[in-house]
Amino acid sequence: MKRHYLHLVMSLLAGACLAAASCSDSDKEIKAPSPNFPEAVSPTIGAGETFTIEIDPNQDWEASIPTATAAWFWIEDGTQKVWTLRGGAGPARIVIAAAELEEFDDNRVCEVTLTMGGQSKVIATITRGTLDRGFTLRTCQLDDYGDFIYNPNSTETGLTYLYGTEPAENVALTWPEGRTGFSMPVLVEANFEWVLGKLPEWLEVPAKTIGEPGAQLELRLQGDASRYPLDGAEETLVFTDKNNSGVSYEIPISIPACRDIFSVSGMSAETKFNTKAEYFNSMNGDWVPGSAMGSVQSIDGAKFFLFAEVTQQWGAPYLSAEAEDLAWILLTEEPWDSTPGSDVVQSRQFTVGVTENGGKARKAYLLALPAAVAETISDPYQLIDAEIRDEYKQYLVTTINQEANPGSISANNPAGMTEIGAAFEKLPADDWYIGEFGVRDGYKLIYTKEWSNDPESTLTVDREYTGVAFFDYDLQPMSGEESWLSVRKTAEGVIVDMDPAKDKCGGSSMANEGIAHIGFAVFTDADGRFALIQCIYDENYPIGGGGEGFEVKFAMPDLVSGATLVEITKENYETVAGGNTDLLASFAENLGMGVPQYMLTYTSAEPSNAVLEVSPYQQIMLMPMSGAEWLDYEPLSDTQILVSMAKPEAEQASYGMLQFMDGSWNMKCIVYCTPAF
Incomplete structure (x- = not known):
């Protein structure tokens, strides 16, 4: 019994322990915390x-x-x-x-x-997040003449031109003077890879059409010369994201009308020919065989018109477009290139020549009409009445003048004679001396300097003459050592020599001051007397020795700033010299020689629109050759130059000179240059 009781107690204790253990595990599961997740965010x-x-x-x-x-x-x-x-x-x-x-x-x-x-x-x-696209296009800056401005720092920046600071809303092609067509440089920059996806048919495809992100790319937008629209056009340039064709930027682009583009160049206002059909080259002062040449730039349909001035026995001369009256004029014109793909605006050469003249002086007028005007003309006489009608005078290209046949004696180089102070001209047929000496041809030869008988004064006699007789002012014969006149033959012709110191007669000066020396040389052949030369030596006669008619002016006087130009005259030369004795002496000397003089003063190191327009010349000399390194010039055309000046150093000359010369190195004009900044 006692044993049974002990066994029961032990069983109860074991059950209690198991129950206690079971309650402990359950309590732990209930006490474990829940996960504490943060609030969700959406950045x-x-x-x-x-x-x-x-x-x-x-x-x-x-x-x-x-x-x-x-x-x-x-x-x-x-x-x-x-x-x-x-x-x-x-x-x-x-x-x-x-x-x-x-x-x-x-x-x-x-x-x-x-x-x-x-x-x-x-x-x-x-x-x-996505990135915002950025795209800008800027157009080239233009100077005061409408031309593109080059970038002075192109080596550092890699950009050829200067561009506007603000993005362009549109692109307008332009045709600056001296360039070959419609164009406009632009600078494109974007933060994405782009492609020029669309452009007008009248625009050439640029050399590059794809740009890299972040890079600047210069594009020369050049019109397609074979597709210029006659009346101009405005279309759109489309720049597309290379990686997303659905994104694009459109820039309006325009091209001016070319229907009215018309210019004629290369011809002087007067085209002169001698009797041998040689034309006078004003640049070098020589008569040149062949024809004068020019060019006309236009669309198809421009047309030339010729009118000869016809003299008549009674009444004033009249203009004629008849073939027989124009037969002495040789006009050639480069044909229009009409092949597919040829330019809409073309520059074509033309030449003007004449036939040899055996008679009187001849004169004609050459007109060139733009296509739009030419198509309204069905008859050349619509352009003229007694003279060219006022509305068509703007289309006059050149006046053609051919000298009359000189007769038996002619000057080989009239322009060269002028440069050495000599002149040769034919006397009127009714001159008193022609009748007095009984000759057919009479001439006047004038010398103003000791060297006026240089080879430039060579004359040609059209026949073999048998003798020359000399007469003084009173028509009295001079012979041998008494004569102050003589004639010598050369390979090129004959030269008249004058020694005024030997003249014992003299006469009134042709310039109405001082004394001129006058005599006569009469040529004879087998049939008798056939020509006379009235020989005059007059130091005061107003020819040669200077730059008569040479003019210097600002090309755009209303736009000049930072520069002044003053012509030096007898009235103001002392004031202009301003106390500089060297300048004063130079002014006075050259005024006495008839050399035109000007004073160019820069009040700014970079004056605006100070381009000079000058008369034709052959050479320019910078003086002094040392000491004026601060002075320079740039020819912009045959008659325009741009002078540049820096501030002289202390040891350098305070002024310099541009001396304009003709083909024989004769002084034509002096422009004194002074920096005053």
Whole structure:
């Protein structure tokens, strides 16, 4: 019994222990805390940026992002890129990083999932934002003449031209003078890879049509010369994102009308020919065999018209377009190129020549009409009445003058004679001396200088003459050593020599001051007297020795700033010299020689619109040759130059000179240059 009782007590104690153990495990499960997930967030970050999620979990945790977004997002674990990160209870940071690769159109999204206590929750939805596109186009700056301005720092910047500071709203092609067509340089810059996807048919495809992100690209937008629209046009340039054709930028572009483009160049206002059909080249002062040449720029349909001035026995001369009256004029014209793809505006050469003249002087007028005007003319006589009608005078290209047949004696080089102070002309048929000496042809030869009998004064006699007789002012014969006149033969002809010191007669000056020496040389052949030359030596006769008619002026006087130009005269030369004795002496000397003089003063180192317009010349000399290195010039055309001046050093000359010369190095004009800045 006692044993049975003991066994029962032990069984009860064992059951109690089991019950106690069972209650302890149940109590622990009930006390385990719930996971404390943070509030979910939805931030947007930029490419290359990070976002930090602050957490304070109450148990072990695991953060993860989808591997599908691994190209765009990752979790930073120190310096490592991971897509799963684990940690224990307590404060922690989860840093999500976004790739630096920028995109313009696709938003990349990443979900961050936090797992703990057997539960998972999205605690962040992170969006990587798109980049805004940037696109600018700027057009080239234009100077005061409408031409493109070159970049003075092109070596450093790599840009050929200077561009506007603000983006252009449109592009307007232009045709600056001296260039070959419609064009406009532009500078394109964008933060995406772009392609010029659309352009007008009248625009040439540029050498480059694709631009890199962040790079500046110069494009020369050049009109297609074979497709210029006659009446102009406005269309659109389309720049497209190379990686998304649905995104584009449109820039309006225009081209001016070319219907009225018309210019004639290369011809002087007067085209002179001698009796041998040689034309006078004003640049070198010589008679040149062949024809004068010019060019006309226009659309198809421009037309030349010729009118000869016909003299009649009674009444005033009249203009004629009849073939027989124009037969002495030789006009050639380069044909229009009408082959497919040829230019809409073409520059064509033309020449003007004449036949030899055995009679009186001849004169004609050459007109060139633009296509729009020419198509309204069905008869050339619509252009003239007694003279060219006023509305058509603007189309006069040149006046053609051919000298009369000189008769038995002619000057080989009249222009050259002028440069050495000599002149030769034919006397009127009814001149008293012609009748008095009983000759058919009479001439006047004038010398003004000791060297006026240089080879430039060579004369040609059209026949073999048997003798020359000399007469003084009173028509008395001079022979042998008594004669102050003589004639010598050369390989090119004959030259008359005058020694005024031996003249014992003299006479009234042709210039009405001082004394001129006058005599006569009478030529004879087998049939008797046939020509006379009235020989005059007069130092005061107004020919040669200077630049008569030479003019210097500002090309655009109303726009000049920072520069002045003053003509030096007998009335103002002392004032202009301003106490400078060297200038005063130079002014006085050249005024005495009849050389035109001007004073060009710069009050700014960079004056505006100071281009000089000058008469034709052959050479320019800078003086003094040393000491004026601060002075220079640039010829812009045959009659325009741009002078540049710097501030002289202390040891340098305070003024310089531009000396304009003709082909024989005779002085035509002096422009004194003074920097006053």
